[in-house]
Amino acid sequence: MTGADLVLRSTRVVTPDGTRAASVAVTGGTISAVLAHDAPVPRGARLEDVGDLAVLPGLVDTHVHVNEPGRTEWEGFRTATRAAAAGGITTLVDMPLNSLPPTTTVRHLRTKRTAAAGAVHVDVGFWGGALPDNAADLRPLHEAGVFGFKSFLSPSGVDEFPHLDRAGLDRTMARIAAFDGLLIVHAEDPGRLAAAPRPDGPSYARFLASRPREAEATAVAALIDAARRHGTRVHLLHLSSGDALPPIARARAEGVRLTVETCPHYLTLTAEEVPDGAAEFKCCPPIREAANREPLWRALADGTIDCVVTDHSPATADLKTGDFATAWGGVSGLQLSLSAVWTEARRRGHTLDDVVRWMSAHTARLAGLDARKGAIAPGRDADFAVLDPDGTFTVDPARLHHRNPVTAYAGRTLSGVVRSTWLRGRRVMADGVPGAPRGRLLTRPLPRRGPADRRDPPRGAARPSERSP
Numbered sequence: 001m002t003g004a005d006l007v008l009r010s011t012r013v014v015t016p017d018g019t020r021a022a023s024v025a026v027t028g029g030t031i032s033a034v035l036a037h038d039a040p041v042p043r044g045a046r047l048e049d050v051g052d053l054a055v056l057p058g059l060v061d062t063h064v065h066v067n068e069p070g071r072t073e074w075e076g077f078r079t080a081t082r083a084a085a086a087g088g089i090t091t092l093v094d095m096p097l098n099s100l101p102p103t104t105t106v107r108h109l110r111t112k113r114t115a116a117a118g119a120v121h122v123d124v125g126f127w128g129g130a131l132p133d134n135a136a137d138l139r140p141l142h143e144a145g146v147f148g149f150k151s152f153l154s155p156s157g158v159d160e161f162p163h164l165d166r167a168g169l170d171r172t173m174a175r176i177a178a179f180d181g182l183l184i185v186h187a188e189d190p191g192r193l194a195a196a197p198r199p200d201g202p203s204y205a206r207f208l209a210s211r212p213r214e215a216e217a218t219a220v221a222a223l224i225d226a227a228r229r230h231g232t233r234v235h236l237l238h239l240s241s242g243d244a245l246p247p248i249a250r251a252r253a254e255g256v257r258l259t260v261e262t263c264p265h266y267l268t269l270t271a272e273e274v275p276d277g278a279a280e281f282k283c284c285p286p287i288r289e290a291a292n293r294e295p296l297w298r299a300l301a302d303g304t305i306d307c308v309v310t311d312h313s314p315a316t317a318d319l320k321t322g323d324f325a326t327a328w329g330g331v332s333g334l335q336l337s338l339s340a341v342w343t344e345a346r347r348r349g350h351t352l353d354d355v356v357r358w359m360s361a362h363t364a365r366l367a368g369l370d371a372r373k374g375a376i377a378p379g380r381d382a383d384f385a386v387l388d389p390d391g392t393f394t395v396d397p398a399r400l401h402h403r404n405p406v407t408a409y410a411g412r413t414l415s416g417v418v419r420s421t422w423l424r425g426r427r428v429m430a431d432g433v434p435g436a437p438r439g440r441l442l443t444r445p446l447p448r449r450g451p452a453d454r455r456d457p458p459r460g461a462a463r464p465s466e467r468s469p
Contacts, residue, residue, distance in 0.1 A: 003027050004045045006425050008384060009037060012054040014356050015376050024055065026382040029424030033378055050386050053419055056356050057376050058090025058122075058383030059338060060363040062147075063237065063261065063309035065330065066092075066124075069115045070100020075314045075403050080334060081121040081439055083312075083401035085429040087335040088385030088418040090122050091364070091373050091442070096129035096150050097161040098313070104129040104161075105137045106144045113441055120439030121428055122421075123383075125367060129161060130183065132168045135175050145443025147367045148182030148235070153219045154190040157284075157329065163190070166222060173230040182366075184235040187219035188285060199325040202277035207324035211286045213241040220244040224251045224258065233257045235366060238311045240266045240285035242295030249304045259306045259366060262296050264340040265331045265408060267308065279320040279327035281408045283311070297348060300358060307362040310337045317406050332407045335400050340409060342389065342416040352389060368444050382425035391417035399432065 004025040013022040013034070021037035025045070041047045061084065068076040084092050094112070096103035103109050103126055116124055128146035130138060138149060151172060152163035164172055176183050192215035199207040220236065224247060227234040236248070239262045251258055265283065270290040274281040281287055299305040313330025321327045333340065338359065345355055364374025372381045394413045397405035421429040428435050 004032055004042050007041050007045050007047045008055060009049040010055045011052050013376060014056045014352050019353055024376060026425040029382055031376060031378055031380050031382050034376060054352055054387045054389050056385045056387055057360045057374055058385050059088050059359045060091040060369060060373050061089045061309050062093045062363045062367050063311045064092045064094055065098050065313040066094045067098045071098055073316055077116040077119040079401060079403040082434045083335040085121045085421045085434060086401050086432050088338045088421055090383035090421060090423050092122060093125040093127055093147055093367055096127050097156060097158055102129050102161050104131055104134045106140050109141060109144055116441055119437055121434055121437045122423060122439045123442050124439055125442040130172045132162055132164060135171060138175050139179055142179055142181050147444045148184050149176060150184050152186045154188040154193055169226050173226050173232040177230045177232040182233045182235060184237055185223055186237050187223050188215040189218035192218050202322045204274045204276055204324060208271050208286050211284055213243045216241040216285055217243045221247055224256055227258055228256050236260045238263050238285060240288055242292050245295055245299050245304055261307045261309050262305050263309060263311045264333055264337045266296055268340045268344045269408060277322035279322060279324060280406050282324055282327050282329045283331045284329045307366060308341055308358040309363060310334050314402055314404055316404050320406055332402055334402055336395060336409050339414040339416040343414045382422060384422040385418055386420040388417040388419055393417055
């Protein structure tokens with residue numbers, strides 16, 4: 001611990017080797033050692049002893065819609081990253097759509113970075129977008145440092161981000177495979193959606209019927225087929241339907257380069273409890289029945305689903321009308337994701353080690369950030385979430401940091417209170433009170449060489465670069 005400037009001590013430190021009592025030494029913002037709990041504190045180092053509170057690696061959320069610039073009244077970098085820090089998230093990757101312009105060219109990426117500069121409380125990276133007409137922009141975006149490319153197989157909900165048809169998916173996969181990039185996909189089949197009943201007014205049952213499980217299963221099958229043919233690294237976004245899990249498991253066993261995420265709202269909320277007209281629960285794919293939730297938890301346990309991310313997609317309150325046919329779809333859960341998942345996970349016998357694997361280690365590796373993020377280990381950034389796992393709170397939307405106080409979790413009692421969040425050895429949030437913005441903008445400068453590990457999320461970069469805003 002010679003030369004350390006901070007020692008963070010706890011009886012419960014979640015490390016890659018399990019949870020144990022430890023002292024974590026930090027030197028210049030980087031973890032320099034993980035030592036015994038009673039290791040001596042070097043002269044000049046500050047000791048922060050958090051007692052029996054759990055120390056987790058900062059979470060990495062790879063699915064966040066910040067919406068700035070262009071729709072900043074929905075969400076912005078300052079508010080989204082404050083909410084992230086309050087929830088123990090120290091790194092997020094911003095989705096390319098719902099902002100104006102979308103992140104579909106290098107010029108648009110520069111615009112996005114300019115909007116974020118100096119405003120972020122946590123580290124932020126960026127996904128690019130794959131559209132029917134921007135194939136020539138994909139490699140330049142890759143070289144400019146986006147972490148991969150988002151696409152839709154059905155209409156996205158915003159005109160400036162059209163979806164890929166089957167031919168477009170093939171062209172995009174071939175283009176991205178040529179430089180071993182990563183394609184991340186919203187998989188619902190437009191034909192199945194068109195044939196389904198239309199949503200009608202406040203009825204959640206009608207809305208649920210309008211986004212059937214078959215739409216996901218059909219699109220996932222097409223995605224697997226294309227990934228098998230092209231050899232492209234593919235990540236399946238926000239899986240909500242358990243019906244798609246058997247073909248996913250078979251494809252992975254065959255060596256298809258496929259990883260999968262789900263979201264806290266699919267793991268903790270159920271269709272049966274959604275009141276009619278409560279559009280704060282509307283998202284696509286939808287929150288499904290309780291019986292559908294069980295296969296998702298089993299798939300997390302056996303590794304078929306790799307990670308849990310928020311898909312934080314907020315809007316102004318006036319767009320969350322009581323009509324499920326017209327209300328904006330998206331669940332705002334950035335600040336609450338750790339607590340929501342932990343509440344349900346511990347009830348099922350899972351540990352904080354499991355939660356860290358799903359929400360930090362695997363998400364860091366998915367984005368290629370695992371050289372610096374996702375674990376409490378020497379050489380990683382000193383990013384921490386200090387959690388009271390036994391504490392509880394009732395969700396009050398007025399106490400949330402995202403821009404519009406709308407959330408499907410309102411009034412729910414959750415376990416797991418984030419007491420503080422640390423970024424590179426500096427406390428950026430304490431008991432819900434933010435400090436100054438200290439986040440950096442991250443890029444993925446170099447693609448990895450060689451095939452991705454088939455059991456873990458694909459690696460996108462040997463080491464991310466960091467640029468201070």
